[in-house]
Amino acid sequence: MVRPGDVRLAGELGVDAVGFVFAPGSPRRLQPEEAARLRAALAPLVDAVALFMDNSAAEVRATIRQLRPTLLQFHGGEDDAFCRRFGLPYLKAIPMGGARAPSAAALRARYPGAAGFVLDGHAPGAAGGSGDAFDWRRWPRGLSRPALLAGGLNADNVYAAIAAAQPWGVDVSSGIERAPGVKDAARMRRFVAEVRRADCRRQAPAP
Numbered sequence: 420m421v422r423p424g425d426v427r428l429a430g431e432l433g434v435d436a437v438g439f440v441f442a443p444g445s446p447r448r449l450q451p452e453e454a455a456r457l458r459a460a461l462a463p464l465v466d467a468v469a470l471f472m473d474n475s476a477a478e479v480r481a482t483i484r485q486l487r488p489t490l491l492q493f494h495g496g497e498d499d500a501f502c503r504r505f506g507l508p509y510l511k512a513i514p515m516g517g518a519r520a521p522s523a524a525a526l527r528a529r530y531p532g533a534a535g536f537v538l539d540g541h542a543p544g545a546a547g548g549s550g551d552a553f554d555w556r557r558w559p560r561g562l563s564r565p566a567l568l569a570g571g572l573n574a575d576n577v578y579a580a581i582a583a584a585q586p587w588g589v590d591v592s593s594g595i596e597r598a599p600g601v602k603d604a605a606r607m608r609r610f611v612a613e614v615r616r617a618d619c620r621r622q623a624p625a626p
């Protein structure tokens with residue numbers, strides 16, 4: 420998010436986390452000091468997530484110093500050693516748009532230090548935040564760590580996405596925007612209402 424009003428509304432709607440993007444080339448990219456100002460609009464108990472994509476370790480450190488995020492999210496080719504060196508829990512984003520979906524065992528082996536995963540719809544090597552969805556039936560079973568479903572979600576498809584994948588959580592960006600970075604209050608409200616509706620109906624996920 421890039422506007423304090425959007426951050427405030429997210430808190431009022433009861434979301435678990437708000438993301439701040441530092442990925443090079445992103446239309447949502449923030450400077451650490453801008454993100455630190457936005458953080459002041461965050462409701463208590465809501466996680467501040469700092470999102471990176473192949474940023475240097477120095478950039479990640481400088482961002483952590485200013486923003487004080489509670490979670491890191493890595494969308495590039497970072498390995499486990501890089502992601503864990505900052506001493507904060509991290510989520511690793513995994514591209515699900517390739518020819519073969521990665522298995523739960525492969526993900527656990529590759530990122531043993533990950534607190535969780537973000538399974539995103541884009542192709543390997545492409546940037547996230549593209550609005551691309553993937554076939555939710557490819558969701559890897561038995562991950563044994565929290566995994567967020569991401570990629571191309573919006574209020575019209577999130578109910579079906581949750582029913583198909585039964586994820587631990589969902590992550591949305593472009594599907595609740597009216598322009599890159601500019602969230603739309605009505606779309607945010609509808610999205611959260613649809614997630615609640617799905618949560619009320621779904622059965623407990625398979626172990």
Ligand SMILES: O=C(O)c1ccccc1N[C@@H]1O[C@H](COP(=O)(O)O)[C@@H](O)[C@H]1O
Nearest residue numbers: 442445494547548550570571591592593
């Ligand atoms: O939002 C971005 O600009 C971005 C840039 C680089 C990597 C990831 C990015 N966004 C994240 O991508 C997923 C899915 O987004 P969308 O809902 O398909 O637009 C989500 O985690 C975004 O925060």
